[in-house]
Amino acid sequence: MxxxxxxxxxxxxxxxxxxxxxxxxxxxxxxxxxxxxxxxxxxxxxxxxxxxxxxxxxxxxxxxxxxxxxxxDKFVVKESHTKYKVSKGSFVPDSAPIIEMVQIPIYGVIRAGYDSLAEQRIVGYEGVSKDTVKDGEYFYLIVKGDSMIDEGIHEGMRVLVKSQSHCEHGKIGVVIVNGDEGTLKRVYYEGDTVVLQAANRDIPPRILPIYDVRIQGQVKKVEFDV
Known part of the structure; x- marks a missing residue:
């Protein structure tokens, strides 16, 4: 910046x-x-x-x-808690459950070398249930590339990511290595090294010193539009 x-x-x-x-x-x-x-x-x-x-x-x-x-304008996209009543029928009774919604950012790319939200490209916002993201800070990332296609994660899909600097062993993380853009890989720890495993038979695993890997978050959910 x-x-x-x-x-x-x-x-x-x-x-x-x-x-x-x-x-x-x-x-x-x-x-x-x-x-x-x-x-x-x-x-x-x-x-x-x-x-x-x-x-x-x-x-x-x-x-x-x-x-x-x-x-x-401080509230162009306000982090609002909008309440919706959910019912299977057209008639919504007073006893219908209320879902509180919050707006979270969508990123088109997470770029290496940029440590700040201000330097990342926000392409929009999405309303999600407050209960879905109550355990931390979240963002959406639009998938780029084909590193996870064997798990059905294709370019253009969105992944819901919990913002954190550590990814659990065997889970999918948003990872930045050696000046690359943020990419999705399964993360495995072996002593002082990290194994980044793609879900694409054409992309071999990468074994790197743990300090060379920067994790931006852990994927919690994959979505696609129809």
Whole structure:
């Protein structure tokens, strides 16, 4: 992220933090970083990593575009909790269950070398049940390439990803290695190495030192449009 962009995001973070009456320490505790990190974000010395930026949007209850300085409207895409009644028939009784919905971002590409939400390309938002994502921060990623086609995951599908820096053994993670864009691979740990296994017979597994692998999240659900 360039310096000007850092400054815009930093100013927005400070403005929004003051708006909810948080100190830098309180905000840091809320999103899982120390006070110095918050101070560096606000002064433009550093940009918040993807997982922290997503948490900031949630804490501030603002649109990601506002945090990034792309709009002056804080609630163009509000992280709203819209309530819907669900019923099998056309008549919806008062006793019908209520589903609370939240909006989460959709990314077209997760690019290597960019640690901040501000530098990633948000292509839209999707409403999901609050219960589906209540255990953490989530985002959608549009699948690129054919690395997982043998598991029925094709280009253009969307995967629901829990933002985290560790992927469970044997699960599908969003992984960045050696300047590549974020890609889907099954992740296996063997001592101090990581085995990245594609689901494509033409792509051999990669065995890498654990510190060479950057995980952006773990896939929780695969979707496709019909």
């Amino acid at each position: 360039n310096e000007k962009r850092n400054n815009v995001v930093g100013e927005r973070i400070k403005e929004l933090r003051n708006g909810i009456g948080y100190t830098q320490i309180q905000l840091g505790e809320k999103v899982g970083v120390n006070r110095t990190s918050i101070a560096n974000y606000e002064t433009g010395k550093a940009s918040p990593p993807l997982d922290i930026a997503i948490k900031l949007v949630s804490v501030f209850n603002c649109s990601a575009d506002y945090l990034l300085g792309n709009t002056e």
